Amino acid sequence: MRFLHTADWHVGKNLNGxxxxxxxxxxxxxxxxxxxxxxxxxxVIAGDLYDRSIPSEAAVHQLNQELVQLxxxxxxxxxxISGNHDSxxxxxxxxxxxxxxxxxxxxxxxxxxxxxxxxxxxxxxxxYFGIQAVRNYFGDxxxxxxxxxxERIVGEMQKNFTPALHHVLVAHFFAxxxxxxxxSETTIEVGGLSAVATTTLAPFDYVALGHLHNRNAxxxxxxxxxxxxxxxxxxxxxQEKGVWIIDTVPFNAEWVxxxxxxxxxxxxxxxxxLVANSPQQPRDDFYDVELTDxxxxxxxxxxxxxxxxxxxxxxxxxxxxxxxxxxxxxRRQQSPTELLADFYQQTMGIDMTDQQAKWAANALTxxxxxxx
Amino acid sequence: MRFLHTADWHVGKNLNGxxxxxxxxxxxxxxxxxxxxxxxxxxVIAGDLYDRSIPSEAAVHQLNQELVQLxxxxxxxxxxISGNHDSxxxxxxxxxxxxxxxxxxxxxxxxxxxxxxxxxxxxxxxxYFGIQAVRNYFGDxxxxxxxxxxERIVGEMQKNFTPALHHVLVAHFFAxxxxxxxxSETTIEVGGLSAVATTTLAPFDYVALGHLHNRNAxxxxxxxxxxxxxxxxxxxxxQEKGVWIIDTVPFNAEWVxxxxxxxxxxxxxxxxxLVANSPQQPRDDFYDVELTDxxxxxxxxxxxxxxxxxxxxxxxxxxxxxxxxxxxxxRRQQSPTELLADFYQQTMGIDMTDQQAKWAANALTxxxxxxx
Numbered sequence: 070m071r072f073l074h075t076a077d078w079h080v081g082k083n084l085n086g087x088x089x090x091x092x093x094x095x096x097x098x099x100x101x102x103x104x105x106x107x108x109x110x111x112x113v114i115a116g117d118l119y120d121r122s123i124p125s126e127a128a129v130h131q132l133n134q135e136l137v138q139l140x141x142x143x144x145x146x147x148x149x150i151s152g153n154h155d156s157x158x159x160x161x162x163x164x165x166x167x168x169x170x171x172x173x174x175x176x177x178x179x180x181x182x183x184x185x186x187x188x189x190x191x192x193x194x195x196x197y198f199g200i201q202a203v204r205n206y207f208g209d210x211x212x213x214x215x216x217x218x219x220e221r222i223v224g225e226m227q228k229n230f231t232p233a234l235h236h237v238l239v240a241h242f243f244a245x246x247x248x249x250x251x252x253s254e255t256t257i258e259v260g261g262l263s264a265v266a267t268t269t270l271a272p273f274d275y276v277a278l279g280h281l282h283n284r285n286a287x288x289x290x291x292x293x294x295x296x297x298x299x300x301x302x303x304x305x306x307x308q309e310k311g312v313w314i315i316d317t318v319p320f321n322a323e324w325v326x327x328x329x330x331x332x333x334x335x336x337x338x339x340x341x342x343l344v345a346n347s348p349q350q351p352r353d354d355f356y357d358v359e360l361t362d363x364x365x366x367x368x369x370x371x372x373x374x375x376x377x378x379x380x381x382x383x384x385x386x387x388x389x390x391x392x393x394x395x396x397x398x399x400r401r402q403q404s405p406t407e408l409l410a411d412f413y414q415q416t417m418g419i420d421m422t423d424q425q426a427k428w429a430a431n432a433l434t435x436x437x438x439x440x441x
Numbered sequence: 442m443r444f445l446h447t448a449d450w451h452v453g454k455n456l457n458g459x460x461x462x463x464x465x466x467x468x469x470x471x472x473x474x475x476x477x478x479x480x481x482x483x484x485v486i487a488g489d490l491y492d493r494s495i496p497s498e499a500a501v502h503q504l505n506q507e508l509v510q511l512x513x514x515x516x517x518x519x520x521x522i523s524g525n526h527d528s529x530x531x532x533x534x535x536x537x538x539x540x541x542x543x544x545x546x547x548x549x550x551x552x553x554x555x556x557x558x559x560x561x562x563x564x565x566x567x568x569y570f571g572i573q574a575v576r577n578y579f580g581d582x583x584x585x586x587x588x589x590x591x592e593r594i595v596g597e598m599q600k601n602f603t604p605a606l607h608h609v610l611v612a613h614f615f616a617x618x619x620x621x622x623x624x625s626e627t628t629i630e631v632g633g634l635s636a637v638a639t640t641t642l643a644p645f646d647y648v649a650l651g652h653l654h655n656r657n658a659x660x661x662x663x664x665x666x667x668x669x670x671x672x673x674x675x676x677x678x679x680q681e682k683g684v685w686i687i688d689t690v691p692f693n694a695e696w697v698x699x700x701x702x703x704x705x706x707x708x709x710x711x712x713x714x715l716v717a718n719s720p721q722q723p724r725d726d727f728y729d730v731e732l733t734d735x736x737x738x739x740x741x742x743x744x745x746x747x748x749x750x751x752x753x754x755x756x757x758x759x760x761x762x763x764x765x766x767x768x769x770x771x772r773r774q775q776s777p778t779e780l781l782a783d784f785y786q787q788t789m790g791i792d793m794t795d796q797q798a799k800w801a802a803n804a805l806t807x808x809x810x811x812x813x
């Protein structure tokens with residue numbers, strides 16, 4: 070059989086305040102098109118369908134429509150699990166009805182051991198899980214980490230393997246060998262979870278993973294991350310996004326890239342150069358800007374936005390402290406001395422000398438005395 | 442055909458802080474039992490399945506399980522709409538799959554005009570709607586109120602009537618003749634909505650309404666509220682809860698009462714009497730208490746709770762101002778003069794004289810002067 074492997078849709082996510090729903094709909098339609106062109110027998114979505122446990126109504130509406138399209142209109146079987154960003158309970162609504170249309174959505178550990186057979190393959194749909202749930206399931210307190218848990222889970226799944234069929238695991242966790250590169254995924258070490266060793270996953274013909282947004286985070290022939298279908302942070306700017314098309318016999322994994330509706334670019338230069346030159350990339354794309362100017366440019370962010378409306382972050386090469394315009398409260402937490410030092414640095418392009426800093430501190434102390 | 446008419450489940454509602462999920466599960470099981478005993482051909486749920494647009498995970502889990510039980514286990518057709526307490530989008534998740542199992546859940550105005558046929562009857566499932574949505578649908582700005590809207594909607598529905606069949610409307614609004622008695626329903630006049638006249642609804646053989654929690658709110662043979670299946674406020678304490686069993690041929694409406702797992706009682710008496718006598722009702726029921734004592738009893742609420750653990754409200758016959766223990770902020774909004782007047786009244790059992798009030802006001806003014 071042939072299936073499409075995708076994950077980490079994060080429907081409803083925004084990028085530093087920019088709504089991504091339209092871009093997410095665009096990339097969904099590309100995935101739908103690929104599934105049809107490649108005549109797949111099923112679509113695997115390996116968790117994090119939503120970005121939040123309580124997604125917005127707009128996000129719920131959009132994902133609902135996408136799943137209707139894929140399953141009820143295109144008549145594609147879907148094999149999906151909940152990820153750490155999803156609420157298993159909320160996402161699982163309707164799942165008992167979905168199976169009648171070959172839409173298999175598993176959100177519970179208990180149901181992970183009963184395979185779903187599509188064509189020549191048994192799919193084991195393992196949702197994101199906490200260690201304690203696995204301890205409870207097996208009544209075993211000696212499960213210390215996620216690899217212990219997976220050894221027990223895989224062992225239990227193997228008991229249900231039909232030898233004549235192929236066996237695919239769909240799961241959502243951090244597997245050993247992964248490089249942590251994306252800002253988007255910060256929950257991996259929460260609770261002291263370690264990684265799952267690829268050797269633990271060896272019994273499967275293929276493991277379709279979700280969780281890490283970079284498909285290159287793990288290099289193994291039969292154990293792959295699809296990554297997210299689009300870039301969800303500046304740290305993903307350099308990544309190529311896409312989906313895997315997996316054939317079981319003979320085994321083959323084909324990478325099919327997805328085009329971003331609006332890409333994320335990292336650009337660097339002086340203010341004059343950045344606004345004078347024609348942008349090499351489309352105006353409506355997302356930009357991470359690094360300014361190389363020494364001197365302070367008043368209202369620089371708004372001036373840059375005239376040229377690049379969707380700036381998601383701004384750095385200065387010659388400034389120790391990054392302008393964190395999304396967190397103005399950082400400024401409020403700075404002491405008067407720190408603020409003055411920053412102001413001097415921005416205005417003069419160099420740091421205050423020790424002698425200047427001393428004068429400044431004395432002056433501020435004197436002013437403070439007068440106020441009291 | 443025969444169907445069960447219920448509404449206003451409000452799954453996830455709490456009663457002055459007391460969780461009702463277990464009681465709601467109990468009453469659901471009674472409804473399920475009645476549906477089976479009466480061998481109904483369908484179950485109508487006329488809106489407000491949830492209490493909130495974003496219900497808790499526990500509420501989502503419970504309603505999901507209840508609907509699985511009713512539809513997939515008991516194989517009962519369900520005819521349901523969203524109410525004003527539901528999020529149409531969230532509640533509508535999965536509806537496109539539900540229809541394959543004769544679970545008809547409509548949350549959009551657009552789909553209200555296409556009847557669902559069960560047995561000899563066409564059901565028109567009209568979710569709770571806003572006037573503007575109706576104006577948009579018909580492209581008509583001259584729809585001024587909910588009755589105008591319903592005249593247009595009913596007219597449009599009539600075009601789709603199959604004459605040989607019976608016609609039932611399932612809807613969620615305030616119909617004329619209703620008595621507003623329940624505290625639970627306070628949204629009726631929001632946006633200046635008026636009521637729907639029963640004459641507007643005359644074309645239907647039966648109108649299964651939700652919204653008002655008291656089944657006696659409207660007295661019409663063919664237009665009925667089922668009311669909520671359990672009491673959701675003290676104002677509903679005197680109401681009998683239940684469901685309607687409706688036969689289409691010959692038309693018949695049978696009321697089947699539901700037993701509350703924990704009833705709501707209004708009790709009145711002196712503190713001594715209330716704690717000395719054996720409670721006539723079960724200890725674990727909910728109590729609205731009216732104390733007839735003149736004198737102030739220290740820590741009275743906690744003392745009463747030893748006998749009646751689930752007190753939802755406490756009043757005093759001889760106190761102008763009710764002790765609003767669920768809203769301590771009310772106390773904070775009182776002026777020192779008001780607090781002193783209350784304290785005097787509670788301590789002495791009588792109000793201050795005008796002369797005393799004057800002395801008190803002067804004393805408080807003097808104290809305030811010293812503080813400044």
